[in-house]
Amino acid sequence: MDFVKAHLKPIAAGVEIRAQAVDPNNCRCLIENCSRSSGVDLVHVLHREAAGDPDQIASLEWAWNLPKNALHLDTRRNVFFCGLSLKQLYRENKWCLLPDPSDVKRYDGVILPHDRETFPVVEEKEFQYTFLPIQEMEDIYITRRTENPNGVPTVEVHHYPYADFPKITSHVHPIFAIAHLGTILSNSFFSPNIRRSLFKQYPILLDILALRNHWISGLPSRAANDPTYIRQQPSMGLDYHPNSRALDSETTSSNGTHTPQRRIWARPLTPETESSPVASNSLPSNGYSDIGSSSARSNTIPPRRIQPPRAAKTKAQEKQTWSHTTKNVSQQRLTRRALRCLKNKRNREEWTPRKIGKWAKNSKSSPSTVSPTPGPTMMKARRSRRRRG
Numbered sequence: 234m235d236f237v238k239a240h241l242k243p244i245a246a247g248v249e250i251r252a253q254a255v256d257p258n259n260c261r262c263l264i265e266n267c268s269r270s271s272g273v274d275l276v277h278v279l280h281r282e283a284a285g286d287p288d289q290i291a292s293l294e295w296a297w298n299l300p301k302n303a304l305h306l307d308t309r310r311n312v313f314f315c316g317l318s319l320k321q322l323y324r325e326n327k328w329c330l331l332p333d334p335s336d337v338k339r340y341d342g343v344i345l346p347h348d349r350e351t352f353p354v355v356e357e358k359e360f361q362y363t364f365l366p367i368q369e370m371e372d373i374y375i376t377r378r379t380e381n382p383n384g385v386p387t388v389e390v391h392h393y394p395y396a397d398f399p400k401i402t403s404h405v406h407p408i409f410a411i412a413h414l415g416t417i418l419s420n421s422f423f424s425p426n427i428r429r430s431l432f433k434q435y436p437i438l439l440d441i442l443a444l445r446n447h448w449i450s451g452l453p454s455r456a457a458n459d460p461t462y463i464r465q466q467p468s469m470g471l472d473y474h475p476n477s478r479a480l481d482s483e484t485t486s487s488n489g490t491h492t493p494q495r496r497i498w499a500r501p502l503t504p505e506t507e508s509s510p511v512a513s514n515s516l517p518s519n520g521y522s523d524i525g526s527s528s529a530r531s532n533t534i535p536p537r538r539i540q541p542p543r544a545a546k547t548k549a550q551e552k553q554t555w556s557h558t559t560k561n562v563s564q565q566r567l568t569r570r571a572l573r574c575l576k577n578k579r580n581r582e583e584w585t586p587r588k589i590g591k592w593a594k595n596s597k598s599s600p601s602t603v604s605p606t607p608g609p610t611m612m613k614a615r616r617s618r619r620r621r622g
Contacts, residue, residue: 248309252404256403262314264364264375264401275312275313276312276315276320277311278312278409279306279409279413290304292448292452293448295452296448309404322370327366328364330363330403330410333362340444341440360403375391377389411444415448
């Protein structure tokens, strides 16, 4: 998980701008209804760490009738505003947003969930949710700001299991809430007792779990030849226009009012991909692009940077450069000469049976007439020329 977080692209400022434009709660906390001054931040319904599983993202794209590389988890339909304390609890899967049963049932077919071809198109902009405590919320109470009929602000306190908590209205799309809640229920580390208790209290969770498992069941063999899923890559200088089916359209600009057509997973580049102009300028295959965006980032090669004119070198600088180059060449020659001498020395010192046999065969004299190797001669003592007093 830490590795995935380290390779996620940072959230662009445009994500918050787009969420502010469609949030029916005026950027207040979705649960506590407190203002931004009380500490409110963005929360992803389906965690951004899902970028670490490209197979799951590809399956969701296929199930949701989206083109390949069209899913972007930073879309405004996957984020909402929440207080910092509740945000941390949400990140720890302590609570979640339960979609309205009518929004869940629309994705169920007659026998099996809808396939790619029959996946429903939802045109609504706002949806109803229920605050659902999942685990370890027994000691936590929630304060929610409301107004009485006279317009006077009041604060309500809700205790576990929050049976009197009001319905929540949000712009979050139900498919993200279903995918996130199904991921929690299917986790092998999730308590079986809590799972059975939730299924008994909320039977709609069984449908949510079945939908999520169907959506991530993998790509069929025909996906590689499906023109609605595998779009032809645009040529250089053209924009990529994915099919907008599941959500409303959004256009380009990272920090503007629209979600860019790209993924958020930033894989470490290898030397081969860094040096390849096609790999660095084409649409990435392992990351995220926006859901429902109507245009894309351009694949044009960035213009070459023009270097400013440099001042002419002085004679001293040219002489210093020439001396430095000559010195390097001399060092290279010296190194090559030393390597050759070392190689020849090793060849002379290493006597193998093959070399000995070859030497004996080429020798004209017999072994009995071979003169012994003369020993080292004694050097004559050098007479000192210093005069003695």
